[in-house]
Amino acid sequence: MCGIFAYYGVTTAGSKIEDAINRLSHRGSVGFGYCWLTAKGRSIHHRESDPASKIGIPSTVGEEEGVLIAHWRYGTTGDSTVGSVQPFVGRNSDPVLAHNGQFLIPVRQDHSDSELFFHDLCKCRLRRDDQAFEALLRSHDGAFSIVCWLNGQLLAARDPHGLRPLFVGRLPGAIVVSSETTALEVVGCSDIAEIPAGHWASLDPARPPEFRSFGQSKIGFCAFEHIYFHSREGKLGGVPVWSWRNRLGAQLAREKPVNADIIVPVPDSGRDAAEGFAKELGLPINDAIRRNPLSARTFIANEASRSSKIACKYCFDEDALAGRNVCLVDDSVVRGATLRFLEGELRRLGVKAVHARIAAPKFRYPCFFGIDIPNKADLAVTEEPAETLSARFNLDSLEFLSVSGLHLALDFSRLCTGCFTSRYPVDDSKIRRNEARKEPAYA
Template sequence: MNRNPESLSPSRLKTLITPLKCYASVRSHFSSSAKSKAINCGSKWKTRNSPGQLPIFLTIGGIQFVEWSRATRLLSAFQACEVRSKNAGLNAYKSDGLFLVICFSDKSDLEHAPDSLVLPQHECGLFGVFGHPKAAVLTYYGLFALQHRGQESAGIVTSNGPRTSFLMHKDMGLVSQVFGQEELAKLKGTRAIGHTRYSTTGTSTIKNAQPFVVDCVRGQMAIAHNGNLINADVLRDELERRGSIFQTTADSEIILHLLAQPSDNGGNILAALRRIQGAFSLIIMSEQELIAVRDPFGWRPLALGELDGAYVLASETCAFDLIHAKFIREIEPGEVLIINENGLRSERPFPEERPAFCMFEYVYFARPDSMIGGVNVGKVRIEMGRELARKFPVEADIVVPVPDSGNYAALGFAQELKIPYAHAFVRNHYIGRTFLQPSQLIRDFDVRVKLNLIKEIVAGKRVVVVDDSIVRGTTARARVVNLREAGAKEVHMRVSCPPHRFACHYGIDFPDPEKLIANQMSMEDICKYLGVDSLGYLDVEGMVRATGKPLNSFCLACFTGDYPLPFDPALDKFIMERREQRAKALADQEAQPRLFADLK
């Protein structure tokens, strides 16, 4: 077998790569134990789309690896198949200035989920319209207001009712990147559902972008989902045995297949919804109806509004404000609200459970101008800051928020202690939320470019930095370094929620306790790691007290380890991706002998 990289021409590489299942590593901590053979990629990378341009790449031990999104583009330029991650058996080929990293998976590679899989299911934004002539445009604006809930992809599906075809457009990117006048003009109809998405358990690709649409015995149906199912693998096995063919690795597609089952296999829609377990807020569109669903624990928000005689649905009320819709009420936990030409009908198909609204919505995810549970989110965050100041007072010259989600807690902290409040960090608003980025490599890049420090504000001052949370510690540590370099006399860190020590199995990005700094270090060690003079976290009682609601109203599992809904760790939210990884790896192993035969 001739595996000399220099002997492969670009045209030969193109021929060989096309059938290959490629795996490209973008991990910031590359495993040196992997058996690899690589070439120092010092020349310019060449693709048909951007000839001669240098992509962002990572140098480890003298070996350079192309960054994830650029690797995807590079491979797609050669019509290669989907890029996955892991680093077993890397080989780099070079010819005439072309560099390509190829990885063949092995059995041991499948025993652990790759870095790209140690990610959340998703935290998404939902919007729906029933009965408005400009349904697509309203949904477009609604998704704009919900952009903070997901920045990887966006989609809209519209309908004109029975006996008309659903129209859909979705793509990777922000709402403004996915939709223009031309796309919106094609989305005719008086009914619509829309979705903004952040991070999947697997790769972030168009196939997993929502809404999902199916044509079945019930007619056409579409679904948009926010949350995470804990029994997804069991349901998928059952559906596949019945003949269902899945196009994605998202648990949301499972719900759609359940809804599409004929009556003799699954009963009606309410019976199908009773099968799913976990955190879910759903907007379902059939040919006749728009259906809003919220799980019996009420983990994720969903609200109902009205505009010009039409009904609108949204994950947060800030979306209603943008389109001047009137807020009516929240969808109740365990409620299925059916909207059709006859008006509204409420059903309660689920057994009653104790409330378990995600506390992190108040702390971080929700926009401060939204109302959740009858309380303004920004006001709650200000009160969290006051609670924090009462618990951990400090003598300082200025209080500095980490924008934007730390702004309101910092304001409350400053007001309570009567310390001047100053915006010393300037945020680049063209960078997405650092916490929501799909890999640590991209997160590290965001930390550097997301915030810039106004040195003159902090030089020679005793500074209190207030942030909403510290999850991995990447961002917080970088901010402290910036403050020290700018000449801050003292740096004190205050956090407006308790330490995150436990994984979330209900759809938030706390999947691996080993990646949570508070799970791995004591408070003293965290203080040293961050490089601050003092550190204080708000406790659970103070955090909940700021909402004005009872302690048992919330899911606090990521702080306390007390999970409202039991789950089987063997059936975690990554299992479908791991199963698909195994299946594809077996197919790859069968394809490799044929590939190498061409190289002899």
């Protein structure tokens, strides 16, 4: 998921803005950029395709009146060059666009869907009226949470399905937008609100946001935000994400209990689900596998680099594992490389039995809304019986959360579960057209 952060106004929170943006940087980003526009007409535009931990936001941000739009890129379309890094900036720094999600429009490998939308936004600028922006939003389907600077206004919008999150908060003299609540909390925002699905707003530091509808709400929030992508400290539906993941683990335990000596989370993403799972069964939890804090996420690493990265990613407590019946708990299985590696290492360390429980349904279909779930042929899990899947991973047992259990645990009226069920919240013909063009992402 892309990280979006936008600030408009003047505030004493300038020193905290860089910390807030860094909170959004750990989701497999392959690029970072920002555009800083001051009220005095100065403009700074910075983009890099290999983002460092120190992002270097100008010290004047937050201390003088202006607009900052920042974006951590997570690529699913387009190439891997700096030219694909957002925000995209037009002539004279108007318009400026940051986008999270994926539009259902034809793209080439050297042009992302966000770039094509940006070209339409540039045309929209010439009309200089809000109706043109609304019409542009209505004309595009797919997943989009966007923030843009257009004709001297900071605009924010979210698609009618509500697939990707977007929040707005206020500071004295400023208004702030982010794809996660944690960034807003870091800078001290009050009145944090989720932008409703199918709505947009022109944001002004001097007044509370007024959301305007541009399309009938057809809620289909992405379940994968709860399962993996959203930071555990953030909130979705007003509830901390770590709590949602606890619920997923507890529901998994009710559906697929296990006879094990210890529950071992797969770090770090399996920790919250493992806590709920262990508590529900009354079993001890042990962090016998630790993650190397310097290792990168491997979710979007290409096949050539993934295996070597996984091998450097984990450390093991042999004394806690040897001779025990161990149950690994993880958030999901997509390509399966991590699960295969951990099973092999645990056997090498003398574990008596290796079970696995996954706090998500089986990933069997690609995603078309901004998450790099690859071609169906690249996915590790099929509709084989549990015994067959267990044998394929050399596990004593392997079980997944059911789709009905997912809905029960998350308690949302509608979720996008397309990657589990192939039922997506958009017109089926558009999905099939995009499925024919689906290629593995470069990242």
